[in-house]
Amino acid sequence: MLRARATLPTIVALAVLVFVLPAATGVARSRLASDGSLLWATVNVCDTADHPDTIGIRGSMPGTGYRQQRMYMRFQLQYLASFDDKKWHNIGAAGDSGWIDVGSAKYRQRQTGRNFTVRPPDTGAFRLRGAVTFEWRDGTEVVKRARLRTTAGHGNTAGADPKGFSRASCVVTK
Known part of the structure; x- marks a missing residue:
């Protein structure tokens, strides 16, 4: 009967492979699930003197910790079809940013945004909001996707007008 004898360096190397590596990758992956405070979308510009007839939408997404993965957002x-029926509709091509590469997923968090210019109605008002789709990609493979509607309460948004502005929606009037 043959007996294999493990040396202390071999045991330590196996312990690292079995226990440490899965834990490290689990921490990076769990950042997506556990830190919802880094995943959000907001309206940060709404028809101001400096940005007339403009709505700004900004998003934030957490990284995975993986250098080879990239993060994308689509605004x-x-x-709102009418203030009575409460049905939201996409505006179409003029209100779609397409996919925007926001950088490597190795970072803890990335933010970006887009401003859209709208023609105000001749009478009445438009209520607008944003929908942001987030993707984490490894090459061409989408490893995670999320979609959020804009919400209020995200005061640290770059480009906000006025500073600190964060709302779920925006009303544009003539």
């Missing part, structure tokens, strides 16, 4: 502008 879509939506309008």
